[in-house]
Amino acid sequence: MTPYLRPNIAAMQGYVPGYQPPDIATWIKLNTNENSYPPSPKVREAILAELGSDGARLHTYPSPSSQHLREVAGELYGFDPAWIIMANGSDELLNNLIRACAAEGDEVGFVHPSYSYYATLAEVQGARVRTFGLTDDFRIAGFPERYEGKIFFLTTPNAPLGPAFPMEYIAELAERCAGMLVVDEAYVDFACFNVLELVKRYENVVVTRTLSKSYALAGMRLGLAIGRPGIISALDKIRDHYNLDRLAQAACVAALKDQAYLLDCCDRIRDTREWFSSKLRLIGYEVIPSQANFVFASPPDRNGKRVYDGLYDRRILVRHFTDPLLCHGLRISIGTRPEMETTLTAIRDIG
Numbered sequence: 001m002t003p004y005l006r007p008n009i010a011a012m013q014g015y016v017p018g019y020q021p022p023d024i025a026t027w028i029k030l031n032t033n034e035n036s037y038p039p040s041p042k043v044r045e046a047i048l049a050e051l052g053s054d055g056a057r058l059h060t061y062p063s064p065s066s067q068h069l070r071e072v073a074g075e076l077y078g079f080d081p082a083w084i085i086m087a088n089g090s091d092e093l094l095n096n097l098i099r100a101c102a103a104e105g106d107e108v109g110f111v112h113p114s115y116s117y118y119a120t121l122a123e124v125q126g127a128r129v130r131t132f133g134l135t136d137d138f139r140i141a142g143f144p145e146r147y148e149g150k151i152f153f154l155t156t157p158n159a160p161l162g163p164a165f166p167m168e169y170i171a172e173l174a175e176r177c178a179g180m181l182v183v184d185e186a187y188v189d190f191a192c193f194n195v196l197e198l199v200k201r202y203e204n205v206v207v208t209r210t211l212s213k214s215y216a217l218a219g220m221r222l223g224l225a226i227g228r229p230g231i232i233s234a235l236d237k238i239r240d241h242y243n244l245d246r247l248a249q250a251a252c253v254a255a256l257k258d259q260a261y262l263l264d265c266c267d268r269i270r271d272t273r274e275w276f277s278s279k280l281r282l283i284g285y286e287v288i289p290s291q292a293n294f295v296f297a298s299p300p301d302r303n304g305k306r307v308y309d310g311l312y313d314r315r316i317l318v319r320h321f322t323d324p325l326l327c328h329g330l331r332i333s334i335g336t337r338p339e340m341e342t343t344l345t346a347i348r349d350i351g
């Protein structure tokens, strides 16, 4: 073990992202909840305009605060720009929120199963992790009347399972949390409601969003958080001062402004999700009703790995987790209708 490192860093495994195959175009890729549709065509135009004919603007730094973006996002979501921060993917915000709230030895909480990156972030910070399971009616099992952890991450809609927690339940959690409640709404554009109004109601609630899923911009790395100005200015102190490059800022403005494109894209994915879920149920799969751009589905023999392998052999990538709570099923991102038809045919063929 190298002596220069903090022991927890030397000992930790690190987060393992979903597989990104080098020959990506030869796969149907349904393993990381990306969007199979392209981003709004206005994004390309905006990037090219920002680049200019000779890339001349790239020699100066971008706006350190992404100020214009905060204004655009503020108008879209109904918040003053002082309540908004932009980031290089929402992962950056999750990272900085934990750095801002939890010191070494402090408690950090989240639901298991949910986004496993929270555990990695806690490990880096040297924080203690407390996880909570889910009840059959999709509530948090054993959540205390008063939760004293410094920060609690709530993924809603839940990943990898798909359902969303009801708004009033999340409000109740905000009241029961002594520390910060981070509502990770990475998938919320595919759901029927969001909880932004809770940011106005509760000073300890921060909502994080990403442009990686609904806006089809995973490759640009764009995210944002909405919270009280005091929290936002703390996050501003921690972040890299030029956290969004010029092209990302231009892309983000164009994407956020093209709401018609976003809504159409999300509608299509929701329709395909419902169609695909119903077809899987017809062949005996258990499919958890999803509010996201993926479904968690278990084959009748509850052998998720067998179906994963069969799909892999047919160059269809889905996500299988070895976690005992999840290994019976698969998380399958919802791609285009033709991609999902091919996937369904393959699943029938695998049997």
Ligand SMILES: Cc1ncc(COP(=O)(O)O)c(C=O)c1O
Binding pocket: 032, 033, 088, 089, 090, 091, 092, 115, 155, 159, 184, 186, 209, 210, 211, 212, 218, 221, 222, 223
């Ligand atoms: C629940 C959840 N939160 C956050 C993220 C990270 O998103 P981003 O690409 O914006 O970093 C993901 C990515 O898969 C996710 O599933």
